[in-house]
Amino acid sequence: MTAITEVAAAVIERPDGTFLLACRPEGKPYPGYWEFPGGKVEPGEDPREALVRELKEELGIGVREATPWITRVYAYTHATVRLHFFRVTAWDGDPQPLEDQAIAWQHPGATDVSPMLPANTPVLAALELPAVMVVSNAAETGFDAWSLKLSARVIHERLLIQIREKGLEPQRVQFLLSRALTRGTPFGAIVVVNSDCGAWPQADGVHLTARALMAAGARPAGRIVGASCHDAHEIAQAAKLGLDYVVAGPLRDTPSHPGAATLGWDGFRALVRDCPLPAYAIGGLTRADLAEAKRHGAHGVALRSSAFPG
Numbered sequence: 001m002t003a004i005t006e007v008a009a010a011v012i013e014r015p016d017g018t019f020l021l022a023c024r025p026e027g028k029p030y031p032g033y034w035e036f037p038g039g040k041v042e043p044g045e046d047p048r049e050a051l052v053r054e055l056k057e058e059l060g061i062g063v064r065e066a067t068p069w070i071t072r073v074y075a076y077t078h079a080t081v082r083l084h085f086f087r088v089t090a091w092d093g094d095p096q097p098l099e100d101q102a103i104a105w106q107h108p109g110a111t112d113v114s115p116m117l118p119a120n121t122p123v124l125a126a127l128e129l130p131a132v133m134v135v136s137n138a139a140e141t142g143f144d145a146w147s148l149k150l151s152a153r154v155i156h157e158r159l160l161i162q163i164r165e166k167g168l169e170p171q172r173v174q175f176l177l178s179r180a181l182t183r184g185t186p187f188g189a190i191v192v193v194n195s196d197c198g199a200w201p202q203a204d205g206v207h208l209t210a211r212a213l214m215a216a217g218a219r220p221a222g223r224i225v226g227a228s229c230h231d232a233h234e235i236a237q238a239a240k241l242g243l244d245y246v247v248a249g250p251l252r253d254t255p256s257h258p259g260a261a262t263l264g265w266d267g268f269r270a271l272v273r274d275c276p277l278p279a280y281a282i283g284g285l286t287r288a289d290l291a292e293a294k295r296h297g298a299h300g301v302a303l304r305s306s307a308f309p310g
Contacts, residue, residue, distance in 0.1 A: 003080070006040070006081075007041065007050075007083050010037050010054075010087075011086065011127065012055075022034065022035060023113070033116065039057075059098060061092060064090040067294040068273075069085045069299065108127045129245055130190065132159055132160070133161070133162055133302040134302075135303065143172070143179075152308070154184045162192050163180060174200075192205040192224055193205075205225050205226070210227065228246075234246075235272070246280070247282050249282035250262050251264065253283075286301075287309070
């Protein structure tokens with residue numbers, strides 16, 4: 001069995017959304033390559049403790065807020081590493097290059113430093129996903145009403161929009177998808193269609209039901225592909241197919257799934273711990289739950305009935 005080196009890595013984020021990358025100095029493997037700051041987990045440390053120590057040593061900052069995010073394994077020529085990524089949103093001090101490394105603030109989707117360590121390519125892609133997924137319920141609220149609320153919201157918040165109108169005739173799905181694309185795309189929204197609604201190549205991608213996920217033998221076509229997951233087996237399948245995100249839940253009882261087994265925050269955290277894909281929490285949540293979701297390892301929250309404030 002190949003030995004795995006445990007590594008803590010930090011996505012240090014400023015309020016404007018920019019994040020910090022560091023260039024590996026001479027004397028280390030892959031000198032000149034850019035990466036997320038962090039380092040090896042020492043004996044007796046957990047990944048968060050290692051993160052705090054490494055950022056103090058490398059950048060001179062004291063971590064105040066760090067939430068678990070994704071965990072990815074990558075085999076380099078010199079070692080196989082398990083990278084425990086944390087999102088660091090509050091710290092004391094200004095980052096300084098204390099180990100002769102260059103550092104640079106970058107914008108998601110527009111990095112201008114290279115070369116990047118190959119393990120970071122999917123991580124950079126994950127950072128481009130919005131923190132809030134809106135799951136449509138237009139058949140319940142009315143197509144015009146839902147579209148108007150979406151139009152008002154995308155001005156203020158970049159969204160991942162899932163068209164999920166099961167049992168609806170294709171013409172109505174087409175109508176809703178066209179409206180979501182027209183209203184959301186100019187503001188950076190990503191629009192995917194639930195697999196139960198058929199295939200729609202004009203969408204940005206597809207969201208697989210758990211049933212469709214487990215039946216898939218390969219990643220479906222689409223720029224963005226995600227899936228609903230309820231257990232570790234389904235999450236493992238999503239990772240195997242190389243999907244972009246998972247939605248895990250339900251967290252709480254909901255009118256759309258009355259009586260379904262719920263995870264609660266402890267169950268959600270256990271389910272997504274060491275997940276290699278960004279995970280959205282779903283089930284009876286609101287935007288007020290976003291910070292709590294992130295503390296338990298979520299990338300964000302998926303909202304249906306509470307998608308639009310007011």
